[in-house]
Amino acid sequence: MEQFLRNIFDNDFFIYTVMAVVPLVWILPYALFVIWLERKVSAHMQDRLGPMRTGGWHGWLQTIADMMKLLQKEDIIPAAADNKLYNLAPYIMFAGSYAVFAAIPFSSAYIGSDMNIGVFYIIAVSSLAVVAILMAGWASNNKWSLFGAMRSAAQVVRYEIPTVLAILVVIMIAGSLSLQEINHQQTGWFWNWYIFKKFPFVFIAFIIYFVASLAEVNRTPFDIPEAESELVAGYITEYSGMKFAMFMLAEFVNMFAVSAIAATLFLGGWNSPFGDFLSGPFWGAFWFLSKGMFFVFIQMWLRWTLPRLRVDQLMYVSWKVLTPWAFVCVIGIGLWMML
Amino acid sequence: MKEVILSPNKTSTGRAVRTEEMVLNMGPQHPSTHGVLRLELLVDGEIVIEVIPHIGYLHRCFEKHAESMTNYQQVIPYVDRMDYCAAMNMDFGYVIAVEKLLGIKVPERVEYIRVIMAELQRIASHLIAAGTYGLDIGAFTPFLYMFRERERILDLFEITCGARLLYNYIWIGGVSHDIPPGFIDKAKDFCQYFRPKIKEYNDLLSYNEIFIKRTANVGVLPAEVAIAYGCSGPVLRGSGVDFDLRRDDPYSVYHKFDWTPQIGKGEMGTVGDCWDRYMVRIREMEQSINIVEQALDQIPDGDVMSAIPKRIRPNPGDVYARTESARGELGYYVISDGSGKPFRVKGRSPCFSNLSVISEISRGHMIADIVAIAGSLDIVLGEVDR
Numbered sequence: 001m002e003q004f005l006r007n008i009f010d011n012d013f014f015i016y017t018v019m020a021v022v023p024l025v026w027i028l029p030y031a032l033f034v035i036w037l038e039r040k041v042s043a044h045m046q047d048r049l050g051p052m053r054t055g056g057w058h059g060w061l062q063t064i065a066d067m068m069k070l071l072q073k074e075d076i077i078p079a080a081a082d083n084k085l086y087n088l089a090p091y092i093m094f095a096g097s098y099a100v101f102a103a104i105p106f107s108s109a110y111i112g113s114d115m116n117i118g119v120f121y122i123i124a125v126s127s128l129a130v131v132a133i134l135m136a137g138w139a140s141n142n143k144w145s146l147f148g149a150m151r152s153a154a155q156v157v158r159y160e161i162p163t164v165l166a167i168l169v170v171i172m173i174a175g176s177l178s179l180q181e182i183n184h185q186q187t188g189w190f191w192n193w194y195i196f197k198k199f200p201f202v203f204i205a206f207i208i209y210f211v212a213s214l215a216e217v218n219r220t221p222f223d224i225p226e227a228e229s230e231l232v233a234g235y236i237t238e239y240s241g242m243k244f245a246m247f248m249l250a251e252f253v254n255m256f257a258v259s260a261i262a263a264t265l266f267l268g269g270w271n272s273p274f275g276d277f278l279s280g281p282f283w284g285a286f287w288f289l290s291k292g293m294f295f296v297f298i299q300m301w302l303r304w305t306l307p308r309l310r311v312d313q314l315m316y317v318s319w320k321v322l323t324p325w326a327f328v329c330v331i332g333i334g335l336w337m338m339l
Numbered sequence: 340m341k342e343v344i345l346s347p348n349k350t351s352t353g354r355a356v357r358t359e360e361m362v363l364n365m366g367p368q369h370p371s372t373h374g375v376l377r378l379e380l381l382v383d384g385e386i387v388i389e390v391i392p393h394i395g396y397l398h399r400c401f402e403k404h405a406e407s408m409t410n411y412q413q414v415i416p417y418v419d420r421m422d423y424c425a426a427m428n429m430d431f432g433y434v435i436a437v438e439k440l441l442g443i444k445v446p447e448r449v450e451y452i453r454v455i456m457a458e459l460q461r462i463a464s465h466l467i468a469a470g471t472y473g474l475d476i477g478a479f480t481p482f483l484y485m486f487r488e489r490e491r492i493l494d495l496f497e498i499t500c501g502a503r504l505l506y507n508y509i510w511i512g513g514v515s516h517d518i519p520p521g522f523i524d525k526a527k528d529f530c531q532y533f534r535p536k537i538k539e540y541n542d543l544l545s546y547n548e549i550f551i552k553r554t555a556n557v558g559v560l561p562a563e564v565a566i567a568y569g570c571s572g573p574v575l576r577g578s579g580v581d582f583d584l585r586r587d588d589p590y591s592v593y594h595k596f597d598w599t600p601q602i603g604k605g606e607m608g609t610v611g612d613c614w615d616r617y618m619v620r621i622r623e624m625e626q627s628i629n630i631v632e633q634a635l636d637q638i639p640d641g642d643v644m645s646a647i648p649k650r651i652r653p654n655p656g657d658v659y660a661r662t663e664s665a666r667g668e669l670g671y672y673v674i675s676d677g678s679g680k681p682f683r684v685k686g687r688s689p690c691f692s693n694l695s696v697i698s699e700i701s702r703g704h705m706i707a708d709i710v711a712i713a714g715s716l717d718i719v720l721g722e723v724d725r
Contacts, residue, residue: 045480046480047487147385220477221549224707229370229371229476230371230707230710232369304479305478305543306478306549307476307478307544307553308478308553308707309549309552310707311705312705
């Protein structure tokens with residue numbers, strides 16, 4: 001795609017701007033769609049219908065109507081809040097989740113920036129969210145927000161370890177940190193995907209990655225930073241209007257980001273499951289987005305099924321279950337490759 | 340904010356670490372205090388050192404209202420509003436107290452209808468309790484499943500007396516309407532439909548690994564503490580005390596049915612933990628279905644209005660009548676001065692006693708556990724404050 005743009009324009013700045021905006025073209029409709037989808041999925045799981053009126057067919061305009069409402073809402077800042085941090089936090093949150101998309105290959109023809117340290121970059125940038133959460137929690141000057149922020153900091157730091165170890169398993173096989181390169185290695189039929197290689201180590205690593213990523217994006221059963229029934233709304237308790245919307249947007253974008261990473265690393269990314277059948281740049285984007293959406297759906301499914309863990313149990317899962325097993329996978333793969 | 344020095348925490352240089360405890364107000368507007376309860380928490384990080392419940396945000400002067408009515412019947416709608424999740428049981432208790440004061444006997448059919456309604460109401464109330472408990476722990480879906488079933492019970496009440504929440508159905512000496520034609524079939528259909536649903540709740544929530552982790556061994560209420568605080572109902576039975584007024588101090592026609600009170604056995608942890616209290620409610624629903632089915636089979640014919648007194652003017656005296664409401668021992672102490680209105684009506688609220696135990700069993704738990712404990716006590720603030 002970069003080549004294609006170079007043929008049309010000769011201005012680097014313009015090319016990079018277009019390249020950077022492309023994920024946004026996906027993210028904004030995606031967020032509107034997924035918020036609607038989450039309502040419908042939860043509703044149908046719970047014997048309800050969900051939104052049915054707005055826009056006619058199954059309430060498809062509901063999220064847009066809600067967005068309009070949020071845009072018009074008064075922006076309330078608590079009198080005792082730390083103004084600068086309070087206002088900055090939602091944008092840092094979104095910037096962190098958006099920056100992840102720079103290194104994610106949407107198809108064989110499009111990747112924001114094909115760096116040789118893509119995976120490393122993603123891990124680093126996605127940690128920005130915790131800074132924003134801490135800022136939001138501290139600046140709100142609300143004890144519930146502070147609790148949410150502290151929990152979140154503890155949680156993200158702990159769950160990053162099993163996440164990184166699980167990713168390391170794939171890196172060891174691929175021998176590359178570039179996501180585009182990792183995708184190229186998985187070309188072919190679906191048994192070429194890493195999840196089916198070196199069984200069962202990569203498969204276990206995949207499970208570990210998925211569970212840990214749930215914790216990283218604060219989804220049930222690890223949604224304790226914003227645990228509604230305990231902390232009111234955690235670090236977003238004091239936010240309203242568009243700032244609240246930014247947090248919501250970042251949450252849903254993060255959901256897709258971790259799903260996209262799971263799809264890229266373990267499930268072949270933009271590769272068609274059927275070899276050359278339906279492959280190519282366009283179908284590549286289709287496969288990539290469908291795989292991502294599939295994991296997003298699983299996250300929703302889990303959210304509306306499971307209760308929430310307690311803080312100490314959350315730590316237990318990370319330190320005593322996920323991390324040791326991730327080490328087992330890393331050692332197992334290491335031995336396998338040496339022998 | 341109180342500053343304390345925690346002695347065991349020493350730095351490497353031997354100096355004590357100065358840490359601050361924080362006062363955290365949970366409620367009166369909080370998603371999981373089940374109404375307008377305010378819990379004042381003294382926390383050390385996530386650990387709760389002290390819980391002080393503050394009540395009275397929903398105080399509606401029920402007892403004073405009862406003294407200012409023009410007659411005894413007018414109190415019933417106010418009684419409804421005490422425990423709005425189990426209004427039938429509330430009516431039932433008050434009506435039994437006044438009937439005892441008057442010394443009247445009601446027709447057999449009325450007693451059966453009252454028992455059917457009270458047991459259906461108990462199921463509806465336990466469904467709210469268990470559903471919102473799931474909500475407190477973070478599981479949203481069981482809540483809506485349980486409301487789906489509760490809806491069918493409310494439909495049954497609606498075809499009987501027109502109301503869905505506050506019924507004013509059980510009257511002194513009778514009931515406001517006889518059960519409509521087709522009610523018995525519909526109620527039997529409901530019993531058939533409801534039994535398998537209990538298994539669904541157990542699969543989805545009760546035996547969920549995370550749910551058990553969150554509730555087992557949390558908020559353990561030993562039997563002697565429960566008795567000392569005057570706990571009753573599922574909270575007392577959850578602690579392993581086999582005491583149910585329907586069996587141990589039978590009123591109405593409860594002695595005619597075959598059922599067993601459920602007690603906590605500590606299957607998942609210690610006897611008297613949150614899981615036991617929750618599970619007692621789930622199992623009680625099954626027993627209530629048993630009672631309803633038997634009552635529907637045995638219900639005799641008769642006139643439900645025949646014993647309703649035209650004018651209620653009891654002789655001077657006082658009476659205390661207690662019944663087993665969905666939340667425990669519901670007592671009414673009614674004093675008559677010989678006039679047409681009660682001189683004094685005192686409600687003995689089970690929730691009030693059950694709530695008082697929260698500071699005893701919450702010490703040393705985490706904030707998330709306070710939510711679990713408060714939910715397992717199943718309080719209705721309308722009844723606590725009255």
